[in-house]
Amino acid sequence: MTQTFRQRRGAAVLIFLSVLVIVMTLLGAGLGAVRLNPDQIIAILLNKIGIHTAVPYSTSQENILLVIRLPRVVLGLLVGAALASSGAAVQGLFRNPLADPSLIGISSGAALGVTLMMGLSRVVSGLDHPVIETVAAFGGAILTMLLIYRLATTAGLTNVVTMLLAGVAINALAGAGVGLLVFLAGGVAGVQDFAFWSLGSLTRANWDSVLVMLPVTLILLAALPFLARPLNILLLGEAEAGHLGVSVERIKQIIIVLVALAVGTGVAAAGVIGFVALVVPHLLRLTVGPDHRYVLPGSALAGAALLVGTDLLARTMMPPIEVPLGIITALIGGPFFLWLLLRDRNRGTLL
Amino acid sequence: MTLEARNLTVTLGKTVVVDSVSLKIEPGEVVAVVGANGAGKSSLLKALCGDIQAAHGEVWMNGKPLAHWKPIERARMRGVLPQSSVLSFPFTVLEIALMGRAPHLKGVESPHDYAIANAALEAAEVLHLQERLYPTLSGGERQRVQFARVLAQIWESSDEHPRYLLVDEPTSSLDLAHQHRTLAVARHFADEGTAVLAILHDLNLAAQYADRILVMKAGKSAAEGTPKAVLTPDIIEAAFGIAVMVMTHPTLDCPLVVPIGGDVSLPSLVSSTISRHN
Numbered sequence: 001m002t003q004t005f006r007q008r009r010g011a012a013v014l015i016f017l018s019v020l021v022i023v024m025t026l027l028g029a030g031l032g033a034v035r036l037n038p039d040q041i042i043a044i045l046l047n048k049i050g051i052h053t054a055v056p057y058s059t060s061q062e063n064i065l066l067v068i069r070l071p072r073v074v075l076g077l078l079v080g081a082a083l084a085s086s087g088a089a090v091q092g093l094f095r096n097p098l099a100d101p102s103l104i105g106i107s108s109g110a111a112l113g114v115t116l117m118m119g120l121s122r123v124v125s126g127l128d129h130p131v132i133e134t135v136a137a138f139g140g141a142i143l144t145m146l147l148i149y150r151l152a153t154t155a156g157l158t159n160v161v162t163m164l165l166a167g168v169a170i171n172a173l174a175g176a177g178v179g180l181l182v183f184l185a186g187g188v189a190g191v192q193d194f195a196f197w198s199l200g201s202l203t204r205a206n207w208d209s210v211l212v213m214l215p216v217t218l219i220l221l222a223a224l225p226f227l228a229r230p231l232n233i234l235l236l237g238e239a240e241a242g243h244l245g246v247s248v249e250r251i252k253q254i255i256i257v258l259v260a261l262a263v264g265t266g267v268a269a270a271g272v273i274g275f276v277a278l279v280v281p282h283l284l285r286l287t288v289g290p291d292h293r294y295v296l297p298g299s300a301l302a303g304a305a306l307l308v309g310t311d312l313l314a315r316t317m318m319p320p321i322e323v324p325l326g327i328i329t330a331l332i333g334g335p336f337f338l339w340l341l342l343r344d345r346n347r348g349t350l351l
Numbered sequence: 352m353t354l355e356a357r358n359l360t361v362t363l364g365k366t367v368v369v370d371s372v373s374l375k376i377e378p379g380e381v382v383a384v385v386g387a388n389g390a391g392k393s394s395l396l397k398a399l400c401g402d403i404q405a406a407h408g409e410v411w412m413n414g415k416p417l418a419h420w421k422p423i424e425r426a427r428m429r430g431v432l433p434q435s436s437v438l439s440f441p442f443t444v445l446e447i448a449l450m451g452r453a454p455h456l457k458g459v460e461s462p463h464d465y466a467i468a469n470a471a472l473e474a475a476e477v478l479h480l481q482e483r484l485y486p487t488l489s490g491g492e493r494q495r496v497q498f499a500r501v502l503a504q505i506w507e508s509s510d511e512h513p514r515y516l517l518v519d520e521p522t523s524s525l526d527l528a529h530q531h532r533t534l535a536v537a538r539h540f541a542d543e544g545t546a547v548l549a550i551l552h553d554l555n556l557a558a559q560y561a562d563r564i565l566v567m568k569a570g571k572s573a574a575e576g577t578p579k580a581v582l583t584p585d586i587i588e589a590a591f592g593i594a595v596m597v598m599t600h601p602t603l604d605c606p607l608v609v610p611i612g613g614d615v616s617l618p619s620l621v622s623s624t625i626s627r628h629n
Contacts, residue, residue: 239402244426244453245422245424289446290442
């Protein structure tokens, strides 16, 4: 017997989630003020690469799909996959399921970086480019991540309380910084756009932002298979992982850089979307166990599906008004997480 | 082909916790390290396996300084069982034993790796817990599962290098039967050519299973030699501060240490209060 029950279930869950991603993609691309059927979506895409089909669709449908819906859905897939899988990686790194990039301040650090760059772009022209914003977000994310890791981890052991409290402090500080910059820029056009972004939203999605996010998510996804086993072993403790041949310091550096890159780019593209990185890996662990070989790819798939589904909800629940995405993820994620806390309180499995 | 500490000195902050200790562990033997709390046993083991840097002195493994071996090379020939392991994620017992196979894997675990993991679980008498989640186990069960993980790591001998097994108080949470079982397994590995270093508190376990014993006191090597040579009333009283009688084990050819209980006078609260007012 070389396959445990958990491994068979893990494989089944990954297949189910892959199907879910496809379904969500078709729904996200098809639903809205103008409706597109799945066959029309496929026909438009096939037409784009030169294969003509008999499925009828209008030019406006084609434009809506290619210019508005598709970049938004693709960005949602990429950001969701990046956020959820980097959440799972950070939780492995800190050996704690509560280490969520938005809870411990990595996202706020990235947001501060972006806001700083947005503020500077009013003075210096040419700074409001997606790539520059992404670099600033990455800088903010990696600085906060290193700070939290330094503060919360001594001799290879993470102090959860310090980690969460440091996160609270960093969130407050970064929030104050963002607030101050917005206040200074008050009255200037674009603030409302900014406010929308800071709550987390895919409204700024276009093919440019997709092109920035795509390589980052691909690098992260390509690295996951190599990180899964070391992360599993790292859960035993850093010294133990070293004795099992894991180059602990190198793995930690790789994870810190990858996560800062993914969270930073995600924040630059879609703002701070909380709870995805917390709830999704947690759900995965509940279904397939803590093995990162299933938790990491599963989180990527589930995060992608969740973000596209939530975005669909955000723009269709009260048309024509669009609700910021981060508000919905917080509305779903907050109570869900409280429920988890209550459920696991007596089992002591969270802390 | 040895693991060797040469004049090893370890400091934690400004405190010298290991003070120029030299020790050689050869394939085929069990070396026990004993000593009072805080005598520097765990620090010696950590320095020997490279977890902490020695302030002075060197650790050599198979004729090369320890630092010249890559982590993965060390992991293929040497298993280390730390004193306590924190793991709060709900892996099953089998999954943890399989982690011991990690240094040997090329790709995914083969049926052979599963067979070794199961054999190691059986050796540590936790095979029946195979499907249980680690966080739900008792302290002693966890310790045996971690022991099984380390056994799985060095289960097979490699052609080039001898195997090493370094265990820090492997019996601290175990019942009597499992204390002996654990050391008997370590002894068996030694008889198959593994070099074993075990930090132990129970002098009689050390007497029964070790070839040599290092007695540490205040970071220094207080005595080293065969159980018969080292486990004498004088050496034990000097190292542990307790009077003992040493007899011969009724059936085994090894010393049997019997502590002689002493009177205890607890500090008087009245006098200490008075002295503070003075």
